[in-house]
Amino acid sequence: MELILDKNKKKEHLYLEVFHYYRELIMEKKLPPGSRMPSLRKCSQELKLSRTTIENAYLQLAAEGYIISKAQSGYYVTDIADRQHTSVRKTEKHAQTPCRFDFASSGVDRESFRFDLWRRYIKSALRQDERLLSYGEPQGEADLRDTLADYVRERRNVLCSREDIVIGAGIQSLLHILCPLLGQRRTVSFPNPSFVQGSTVFHDYGFQVDYRNKDCDIIYVSPAHMTKWGDIMPVSRRLELVNYSAAHGSLVIEDDFENEFVYLQKPTPSLFGLAGGQNVVYLGTFSRLLLPSIRISFMVLPPELSVLYRKKADQYNQTASKAEQIALCQFIRDGHLAAQTRKLKRLYSVKLKALRSAVREVFGKDAQIQTGAAGTSLALTLSTTLTWQELQKKAQTNGLRLQLLREAPGKITLILSCSSMSVADFVPACKLLKDISQIQN
């Protein structure tokens, strides 16, 4: 095996070729476990590539566990090749075909995110040495809060100042700060039991958690994500909710998850906006617009809670990465978040239609499909003699990941997400699903 390099390729990708070259040598044990990698200098001379290129390739190999560095000595091949061979035995519990089709993903479309662009903003943020040498503001970076105030005013009619915005690493981090501010309110209602992360926090704080009970002190809703297949709350119902909660003194927590992906109608107004900023807490997140691995969410507090929060603000450390906050602020100001949102909305709208067509094509015109006005998923009800456990087991064996909505005798309803899968896979994935749901064990 020889490394043949196309030197005309763009420089950023050269290191990947070096990476793949060595990865193969290691996995085929031509470089056996424990052997020493050539030094950067030597390797760079032999391959006639820059030291940086080699170093990047080595860093990547190390990051993925193929080699490991020993201080003052160099890089050594790990036993990854051995481990791969025995991994089936070791992790018998997880023994399964690699996932070919993932209908259960909560990730984002791999083509949709401009990694190069995000890397540039992170790089620029990491150049602000002075700013990174200190702890972040407990409430979140002030410039990001300014930018978010503009963002929610323009897009969601949420009027607030930077003082009312709290940034945190995900919705749970924000609820951990919010719950202790809620005083005498002790009961909370969720639309259904599916948002476990949210209800867990309330439960942990000793709240009584209930479902669809409008007599609770706190009403938690996701108006743009009422069901997993994308039902949204109509404006009439939003007004009703705002009026009811105002009359009964209950607090509404509006989790505006996926409000960006409402396709079939005009953007619906936020509850916070409809209520004139009274008695509603607004929650926003960027995990579906950027990368799920970037942990930045925010909440907008109504006036009384904002006052209570500021008295305690210094008692909570900021959880979100400062570098990522700085990068996101600039990313939004330069218009990239708006562009990314438009792009994703177009993309998911097309993909969701394609998925619906694929389901109809494979399961026939009478397939029981539920679709909504938003989101990245549809619900499909299958007639099958299998139980969910049986179906899931067969799916795993066949490299298919599924997500259950509910099970009834002879019927299984699945949530099929289009977000991570490629359009070309929809029909084959549906065919596979049909096959395994019809064949007995």
Place this chain on the structure above:
Amino acid sequence: MELILDKNKKKEHLYLEVFHYYRELIMEKKLPPGSRMPSLRKCSQELKLSRTTIENAYLQLAAEGYIISKAQSGYYVTDIADRQHTSVRKTEKHAQTPCRFDFASSGVDRESFRFDLWRRYIKSALRQDERLLSYGEPQGEADLRDTLADYVRERRNVLCSREDIVIGAGIQSLLHILCPLLGQRRTVSFPNPSFVQGSTVFHDYGFQVDYRNKDCDIIYVSPAHMTKWGDIMPVSRRLELVNYSAAHGSLVIEDDFENEFVYLQKPTPSLFGLAGGQNVVYLGTFSRLLLPSIRISFMVLPPELSVLYRKKADQYNQTASKAEQIALCQFIRDGHLAAQTRKLKRLYSVKLKALRSAVREVFGKDAQIQTGAAGTSLALTLSTTLTWQELQKKAQTNGLRLQLLREAPGKITLILSCSSMSVADFVPACKLLKDISQIQN
């Protein structure tokens, strides 16, 4: 004014010259608010620099608020020059001389952190596109947990597997997960009221918070940071605590903050190690070793709590940035954390001695100083007729930041931190402190 560039300089710094050049033009209003910046193409032609260099300079200008981009149109100068001039009036509440000497900092020494190195690791992490497209593991990235298990075993004699480690964005995020696991335990004792962030979480969860009360169900201690001036818990006391808590069934939470900065004696064993991993929760953090703005902490759970946690693990989302976790894992594996720790330990040890000398030089041999065996601060008691409020006000006017430990009639005890200040500033800062504490209003 003309931009004279030394083209022989290293390329990374060229953009900074462009940045400084424009910053001055903007602050001197030679480029007035609202005026359009030259396009990247034009500017790059005129200055004979690459577009990337210009773009990096513009990004930096934008990041610091000097210019703002308008989509499809280019960059425009903001009103920052106006705002700077009127800022004294606008923020009257905070009107104060810019900080010259910061004795109250919790940041890190600006010379100590290798930003270039960290940037390289982040860059490498951000290249792992596939990994970043999905949510992180709730418990934290598995490879980082493996690395941390090795790290605490080698350095702190904490024996655990990756299953027992939970990663989170700061100690509070971890306590938010820990507290609901503590079942019937309802009282917690802290050594003193200074760690507000910690006691707040327990308080929020309805625990009774007490101080120096060994009859509580939970004992929270920072054995390497018993006092703000660096007292550490001796081994005999550690053994006593471990035995006492085992006998009484109380749980110890060991916050190993600044254990890396124990100068005057051999590293003391961890409580977790002394207790054989029973009945102790170990907390570790990297904010003092890397950047405070990087939010990665971890906890090691003893067996019973580890089992309880895993049952609920999926109910909590990970709070720490995935990219930063990937970068930190590789950074530790490549030996950089160990090197950084050695470097900081040497640096702070020298700085703390220099600060002590400076205090003695300025305040005389009878100055009341308290020092410990660890940390980055000492305690200084001043005889003064001023109250703390008066002293603090005068300090602010003179650009000095102070931190109060306690106040008694005629006496004020301050905590002086050496971490962010340069050694050359110690004597002038102490002289200033002496001056303002002796002069009446």
